[in-house]
Amino acid sequence: MSYQGHELSYGALNQRSNQLAQALMDNGAQRQDRVGIYMYKGLDLGVAIYGILKAGCIFVPLDPFMPADRLSFILEDCEIAHIISSDAFSDTLNSLGEKHDLNVYGIDVDSVHKTLSWSDIAQQSVRCPELPMIDLELGYIMYTSGSTGVPKGMMHTHSGSITYARWGAEHVGLKPKDRVASHAPLHFDLSIFDFFSTAQAGATVVLVPEAVTRFPASWTKTIESERITVVFTVPHTLMSMIEKGAVAQRDLSSLRWILYGGEPYPPGKLRQLMLTLEDVKVTNVYGPAEAPSCTCYDVPLPPDGSNEPIPIGVVSRNSTDIIVDDNDEDCGPGQEGELCIRSSTLMVGYWNRPDLNENAYLFRESFGPFPAVYYRTGDRVVRQVDGNLQFIGRIDRMVKVRGYRVELDEVESVLTGHPDVSEAAAFTVPDGSDSLKIIAAVTLAKGAVADTADVLRLARKKLPPYAVPENIELLTTLPHNSSGKINRKLLAEQWMADHQA
């Protein structure tokens, strides 16, 4: 593992994660307890992942940029009592002291919680705990936006993650000499490839600091200086890299394979990427975080001037798919419908949410009493004549903003949570660089005095940064259509007309 010139060998990682596992168990962490990882990218992040797994616990990535309220919700939702963190987060963790009683690992400063520093942990035995674990137990729970206003946690088994990791390592042909960038945040499912596919091959994972990911020219500098060979990221990162990454001044010849996912890549832009990085292979990886990397497509150079969307390909090994219509009947050839996936990378379900689990799956008769369980992706697709799946859109109001998954219903439910807001509508408009941005329109209750800054402040307090509307407009009324629903399409059109200039 490598981070800004510091390195951790497999041997050191093994030893330090064994010690963390021992410390967790000493402090009462039980097998399958949920343990939070709340820190920026750094070598300790890798130690945290493996330390937690070796203690038989489940790691829960906590977005370091999420507001304290959301963090508090997740800690409570999956009953986190142990958290691996760093000094940078001690103030936030202290502010949660009234509600949460935590064991915090990896911090040196005074805290209202019980703490252990890394030097305390280094006193522990270097023996790996021996636990009778099986691969159907949970390895991680990843939280994502929920449409009802609270995040939901996807439960993933060791067996699912191993399938995913092996698929990644084999597809790309990872070798020990590879240097795989960890560009995506840990709470993104792409990180499972970064950490575990790399480990399958005995290769090096190069952790990219969060700040670097915001600066295309710093990112290309990192590729060059770290001799990155493989990266899995979102189209937004790659498009800004080509447009603003000063690629002409960089030697990017180490790169050999780019995987992307999260949202469609405009074909013209992808052509530009592939012409700029001539010898680099490109794979479009599809799969909601509930069923990561369930299909993929190795992209040939899109023809000049082509607007033909890039297919999401065919199912990966250990996955199968069906496309169903509104009545859950199989679609005929060429017919659009919802993609349902059966895969060993499939999550076990949403943590603590029987209501969601009831509707998340489609059951098909298999043999005897055992039904085949498919996950309903919510994605509309069509199977092309050549067998490749083509993504068409969503069946609900989930959107992708620069690769981040956002439920517009959640944004609205947060906004209407403001005491002065009467109605709220969230919608997306093009952001001018091939992705979308979120805009909201609200009306105020009679006599209310709130301004947009007040409403924005609440949004920042409740939502992850990427889900906070870029603009909130105060309107006197919102347009409704004949069925009484807010006409968000009209709002988006009006917004675009007003902001065309």
Next chain:
Amino acid sequence: MKSSIANIRQHILTDILNDPSLELVPEQDLLLSGMLDSVSVMRLISWLENEYQISVPAEDVLIEHFGSLNQIKQYLDTRLDG
């Protein structure tokens, strides 16, 4: 024209973040605090180009130039002097 931290600060709070009440001191890390994402960074740079009549080449859009108000001022001053 001389660059001014107060001017840049006001632009970030009022025009990019739409909330003048937020706390922002010159040495604060604009990125790790989560204050600016990749899109806000680009908006900030195009505003700086306009405001100070300079052009910021892609090669200069690096963390070490835009990580805090102090760093932004430092970068602008080298550009405005030259």
